[in-house]
Amino acid sequence: MDPMMPVSKLAEWSQGSVIASAALLGVGFGFVLERAGFGNAKTLAGQWYGYNFAVLRVMFTAIVVAMVGLFGLYYLGLVDLGQIYINETFLWPQLVGGLIFGAGFVIGQYCPGTAVVACATGKIDAMIYMLGFVLGLVAFFFAFPKLESFYMSSSKGRVLLPDALHVSTGLIVLGVVVMALGAFAFTHFLDKKLGKSAGGEV
Amino acid sequence: MAREEETSDKSAAVVPEPYWNSYKAGALLGLVLLLALVVTGRGLGASGAVTRMAAYSTQKVEASVHGGTSAEETTFAKRNAYTSQYLKGPEDPLDDFLVYMFVGVIVGGFASGVLAKRASLSVTFGPHTTVARRLALASLGGFVSAFGTRLARGCTSGQALTGGATLALGSWVFMFAVFGGGYALAYFLRKEWL
Amino acid sequence: MWKKRAMAFAGVLLLSGVAVAGLATRGEPKRRLQYDVTRTSQVIRAPELARWIIEGRRDFAVVDLRDGAAFQAGHVKGAVHCGKCHSSAAEGRKALQESLFVDLSKKLVLYTETGKEPVELPKLLAKNPRLYLLEGGYQAWKNEVLAPVPLGGETDREALDQKRRREAVRAYFAGERVDTGKAAELPVAPIRRANAHQPAGAHEGC
Numbered sequence: 001m002d003p004m005m006p007v008s009k010l011a012e013w014s015q016g017s018v019i020a021s022a023a024l025l026g027v028g029f030g031f032v033l034e035r036a037g038f039g040n041a042k043t044l045a046g047q048w049y050g051y052n053f054a055v056l057r058v059m060f061t062a063i064v065v066a067m068v069g070l071f072g073l074y075y076l077g078l079v080d081l082g083q084i085y086i087n088e089t090f091l092w093p094q095l096v097g098g099l100i101f102g103a104g105f106v107i108g109q110y111c112p113g114t115a116v117v118a119c120a121t122g123k124i125d126a127m128i129y130m131l132g133f134v135l136g137l138v139a140f141f142f143a144f145p146k147l148e149s150f151y152m153s154s155s156k157g158r159v160l161l162p163d164a165l166h167v168s169t170g171l172i173v174l175g176v177v178v179m180a181l182g183a184f185a186f187t188h189f190l191d192k193k194l195g196k197s198a199g200g201e202v
Numbered sequence: 203m204a205r206e207e208e209t210s211d212k213s214a215a216v217v218p219e220p221y222w223n224s225y226k227a228g229a230l231l232g233l234v235l236l237l238a239l240v241v242t243g244r245g246l247g248a249s250g251a252v253t254r255m256a257a258y259s260t261q262k263v264e265a266s267v268h269g270g271t272s273a274e275e276t277t278f279a280k281r282n283a284y285t286s287q288y289l290k291g292p293e294d295p296l297d298d299f300l301v302y303m304f305v306g307v308i309v310g311g312f313a314s315g316v317l318a319k320r321a322s323l324s325v326t327f328g329p330h331t332t333v334a335r336r337l338a339l340a341s342l343g344g345f346v347s348a349f350g351t352r353l354a355r356g357c358t359s360g361q362a363l364t365g366g367a368t369l370a371l372g373s374w375v376f377m378f379a380v381f382g383g384g385y386a387l388a389y390f391l392r393k394e395w396l
Numbered sequence: 397m398w399k400k401r402a403m404a405f406a407g408v409l410l411l412s413g414v415a416v417a418g419l420a421t422r423g424e425p426k427r428r429l430q431y432d433v434t435r436t437s438q439v440i441r442a443p444e445l446a447r448w449i450i451e452g453r454r455d456f457a458v459v460d461l462r463d464g465a466a467f468q469a470g471h472v473k474g475a476v477h478c479g480k481c482h483s484s485a486a487e488g489r490k491a492l493q494e495s496l497f498v499d500l501s502k503k504l505v506l507y508t509e510t511g512k513e514p515v516e517l518p519k520l521l522a523k524n525p526r527l528y529l530l531e532g533g534y535q536a537w538k539n540e541v542l543a544p545v546p547l548g549g550e551t552d553r554e555a556l557d558q559k560r561r562r563e564a565v566r567a568y569f570a571g572e573r574v575d576t577g578k579a580a581e582l583p584v585a586p587i588r589r590a591n592a593h594q595p596a597g598a599h600e601g602c
Contacts, residue, residue: 025241061228071416073240104343
């Protein structure tokens with residue numbers, strides 16, 4: 001059976017359908033983020049300080065659901081993975097970038113997506129975060145000539161975990177699910193252990 | 203005592219709704235992500251849109267300062283190796299999937315906030331800190347995060363969520379690094395939130 | 397009560413993970429490659445493709461469908477190799493992802509050795525209105541673009557100009573340094589970009 005292609009056909013109908021699909025998906029994205037409490041820096045901070053594990057639970061549930069859905073459809077022959085945008089791998093820049101981003105996350109208690117949602121609901125600290133973010137971007141532009149060789153280093157192309165670890169995709173999918181469930185259980189265990197002694201909301 | 207009770211009664215008038223159960227929210231977020239991947243071939247993202255807007259603004263601002271459209275070819279943004287990728291040719295950098303999605307995120311977040319009575323002009327900060335410190339750290343956090351997102355080619359939405367779901371190697375590396383970098387620093391800033 | 401729901405939730409996730417793992421054991425899904433586009437797709441002639449490349453347009457990609465040895469021996473400048481694109485699903489997927497995450501809004505120029513071999517493609521690519529086959533294949537490219545052009549003995553002004561242009565194109569693709577005199581004779585001028593640095597859209601990330 002011919003795979004039901006990611007409707008790049010949809011994107012090909014017209015410029016209008018590109019705009020519409022992106023915007024609608026964005027609306028869903030923003031709505032759910034806000035519902036999850038991610039427009040609130042205190043909720044986000046809870047992950048780092050042990051009083052609210054929403055960040056981990058929401059993120060990993062989302063990853064697992066999308067991953068299982070995507071690969072399930074792929075192995076059913078309904079979706080062509082080759083048509084899906086897979087992020088390229090640049091090992092060192094992404095490792096270092098992640099560390100830096102993690103630091104920035106803890107300092108500002110926002111990430112770009114959640115900051116946008118928080119701005120939309122009137123949080124001034126989120127607006128200031130976005131201001132700092134834009135300034136940081138401009139600083140990055142200026143610094144780029146010196147960073148360029150590092151930025152482009154350790155490029156591995158589009159590599160999937162199963163190919164990199166030489167493990168079958170099915171096992172990786174299952175492994176991620178198990179790991180997520182384990183992480184969830186651990187957060188509940190920590191909830192009990194820490195009780196409400198860490199202060200703040202639960 | 204009675205006075206306090208009165209005022210607390212009045213402020214209880216607008217009670218924001220509680221947040222959704224995390225797993226329910228996560229499942230729905232996963233479905234939105236899945237829909238995006240299957241219908242458009244692309245995932246979610248936020249920082250890419252902001253970067254485009256920043257590149258576009260630096261270009262326009264500098265060009266107008268230097269005298270109109272004729273100056274547009276020689277601005278810093280056009281010459282800079284990073285921003286020039288957004289400014290090549292006649293394509294409008296803001297005419298992009300991620301930018302449209304960004305607009306949607308604003309609308310969606312706003313709608314949810316208003317419906318749940320959580321939209322209000324305010325500052326979120328911890329019990330033992332001040333607004334000034336919060337704002338200072340917020341701007342610093344944004345500044346630092348920006349570097350991280352550009353090096354890693356994305357943020358939690360584009361790399362951790364989307365890349366995580368598609369099992370991209372670099373995205374998983376990024377995700378673990380974020381948790382690592384965050385937890386390493388969290389202890390030192392605990393007074394802001396605890 | 398919440399324990400039951402937690403169990404159910406965990407169970408659903410675990411079961412779906414097992415289901416996907418099970419499905420995966422069936423192997424990579426086979427792509428039905430039935431559409432022979434040799435006669436139905438649009439064609440592009442070698443000189444015009446040469447003009448596209450010289451211009452430096454970014455709205456197209458060139459794909460070489462021949463085997464690896466032929467590709468190594470010589471290929472169209474800037475072409476991407478995907479010899480197994482139409483024979484093995486797993487190869488195709490890898491190639492598509494690594495070198496070809498081809499924006500389907502871009503034009504796709506495919507070529508084989510002579511342009512007469514059947515080219516079978518998956519449906520999406522086959523029905524892509526932006527698909528082109530190089531007429532005459534790599535042979536035509538060699539004959540019409542790479543072949544040396546004897547300039548002597550031509551008196552007709554127009555014909556001489558035409559030959560000079562072909563020579564300039566040949567020199568361009570042979571990698572010879574094209575001085576400004578010759579460059580002026582190229583049929584098209586390269587699109588001037590303020591910065592020659594070319595991070596592809598793919599590096600942009602999200």
